[in-house]
Amino acid sequence: MLRLSRASKIALIAIVTFILIFMYVPLLVLILNSFNKSNISSWPIAAFSFDWWQFAATYQPIRTALLNSIIVAAGSTLIAAFLGTLVAFALKGFDFFGKGTVNLLVVLPIALPGVVTGVAFSNTYNTFLSPAGFNIGYFGMIVAHATFCIVMVFNNVFARLKRMNPSLQEASADLGAGLWQTFRLVTFPQFRTAFVAGALLAFALSFDEVVVTIFTAPPGVDTLPLWILKEMSRPNQASVVNVVATLVILISLIPVYISQRLSRAQDEVR
Amino acid sequence: MSTQTTNAGSRPISAYLYKRAKLRLFGLIALPMFWIVGVYILSLFLLLITAFWFVDPFTSKVIPGFTLDNFISIFTVPAYLSTSIRTLLIALAVTAVSVLFAVPLGIYMAKIARPWVRNALAVAITLPLWAGYLVKIIAMRLVFTEEGFFNWALAPIGISGPTFSIPLVILTLTYLWFPYMALPVYTAIRQIPPNLFDASSDMGAKGFTTIYRVVLPLIVPAIIAGSVFTFSLSLGDYLVAKFTGGSTQMIGSIIASNINLNPPVAAAFSMVPIAFVLIYLMVARRTGSLERM
The missing domain is CATH 1.10.3720.10 (MetI-like)
Known part of the structure; x- marks a missing residue:
């Protein structure tokens, strides 16, 4: 074992404590401020209330933005789930020239800075497609989000496929099942949880994304992060922004939590 | 043996694909690659092309052409x-x-x-x-x-x-x-x-x-x-x-x-x-x- 003196152990504990404070105090300050009675953020908080939560619940722009976020996240997750699973099967089942490149291509949209991805799409839409008379509009946002969500589904499904026993599929084929029947009855049930877990992460990723969205959202359309961004550009932080931000934390954490549970449950079965 | 042939006969697509690994691979990879290369990589490439274009100072429209000025800047x-x-x-x-x-x-x-x-x-x-x-x-x-x-x-x-x-x-x-x-x-x-x-x-x-x-x-x-x-x-x-x-x-x-x-x-x-x-x-x-x- 690693032997450290008492003093260095205490120093390590101090550093870890500091890291935890650094990571959680800002989020706590934000969440507490969503209950601030005053209409702008402050510290210490003079009076608490649910006023801004009630206001946010009925405020139309927030509802519209939330709806947009859900539509975009659901649409891009659907596309990414399909494409990501296909790539995972291709890379798992076959050895071919350029396999590494395919892997890199799937990762590239999240490896490159969001501003580059956003500007690339925006440039294609505005400099090339619109002059040619093709306005992609709302769907452009979903296309962009789907592109960087593929990797989430791919990673999860691929990791599971690698651990699956290929002889089960061979047995199924030997017993006379077709490709589709084998997939439906033998293969899919084995990677279903990984598939759902990946899709949930894709949803969370899209729901939270802002930089690519800035450049690909059609004028006048706000997702929840875009709405927050607009409010942030005003001089004082309105308390209602903290409400929406807290909401974003909750909505992103729920799918991640379920996704983790699914992955872990599967690991325990094995 | 006889069952296998009947099965192959009743599932012509599966039997056809079973022997052709390349076709199966193509079927799997074609759509995702079309999306990533045809949409994303193409967009990055078009961005690179645009980097050589310039903006007309009077109309402020993007003019296709070839200039290194943007990179030099x-x-x-x-x-x-x-x-x-x-x-x-x-x-x-x-x-x-x-x-x-x-x-x-x-x-x-x-x-x-x-x-x-x-x-x-x-x-x-x-x-x-x-x-x-x-x-x-x-x-x-x-x-x-x-x-x-x-x-x-x-x-x-x-x-x-x-x-x-x-x-x-x-x-x-x-x-x-x-x-x-x-x-x-x-x-x-x-x-x-x-x-x-x-x-x-x-x-x-x-x-x-x-x-x-x-x-x-x-x-x-x-x-x-x-x-x-x-x-x-x-x-x-x-x-x-x-x-x-x-x-x-x-x-x-x-x-x-x-x-x-x-x-x-x-x-x-x-x-x-x-x-x-x-x-x-x-x-x-x-x-x-x-x-x-």
Whole structure:
């Protein structure tokens, strides 16, 4: 074992404590401020209330933005789930020239800075497609989000496929099942949880994304992060922004939590 | 044998595909590759093409053509050049600070903490990754604003925090991307065989000597893998600079402010982070760290 003196152990504990404070105090300050009675953020908080939560619940722009976020996240997750699973099967089942490149291509949209991805799409839409008379509009946002969500589904499904026993599929084929029947009855049930877990992460990723969205959202359309961004550009932080931000934390954490549970449950079965 | 033939006969498509692996591969890979290459890579390529075009000064319309002016401006306009260097330094600083925190955290989690503390810490480090990007920027602003939490908490001991400037940009970016460094470093330290520590202490090395001479060399690949994230995500960021940096500009700020006014300049500037990230990835690949990601 690693032997450290008492003093260095205490120093390590101090550093870890500091890291935890650094990571959680800002989020706590934000969440507490969503209950601030005053209409702008402050510290210490003079009076608490649910006023801004009630206001946010009925405020139309927030509802519209939330709806947009859900539509975009659901649409891009659907596309990414399909494409990501296909790539995972291709890379798992076959050895071919350029396999590494395919892997890199799937990762590239999240490896490159969001501003580059956003500007690339925006440039294609505005400099090339619109002059040619093709306005992609709302769907452009979903296309962009789907592109960087593929990797989430791919990673999860691929990791599971690698651990699956290929002889089960061979047995199924030997017993006379077709490709589709084998997939439906033998293969899919084995990677279903990984598939759902990946899709949930894709949803969370899209729901939270802002930089690519800035450049690909059609004028006048706000997702929840875009709405927050607009409010942030005003001089004082309105308390209602903290409400929406807290909401974003909750909505992103729920799918991640379920996704983790699914992955872990599967690991325990094995 | 006879059953097989009847089955093949009743499932003509499956039987056909079963013998043709290449066709099956094509069926799987065609659509995803069409999407990624035909939509995304093509967009990046079109961006590169646009970088050689120019804007008509009178009509402010983008004119197809060929000019290197946009690329030359990156190196000749002093504000552009200094922004590129500043961005590079900020990204390196974020990476350095992340390593500085990740190593002691990893050592504590892997070698000292009890199992339940270790698991709790692993969750605690991962969770904020999903708390929302803008949310965390807002949170940092609330803490470090003039009359915010930080100055309030440390006023009794006479310390006042960083204002909205470059140090706070580095701190906020570290806040955003730290888990990407902490997790691989922790995993790598956990994988070090315990007998290496025994051997080190048998030979008379004290704790810090062991960390410096045994642990650090073994976790270099994990540090490089983590730094790919901390470095490239910081390099392309501009909203953190916008909201916590006062007037600090980064490469992303130049790209974002030019995309509507002067798309070719924005396009040329987009190549700067792409180049940095690619060079970084190539260096990382040489050290064999990418397999760990």
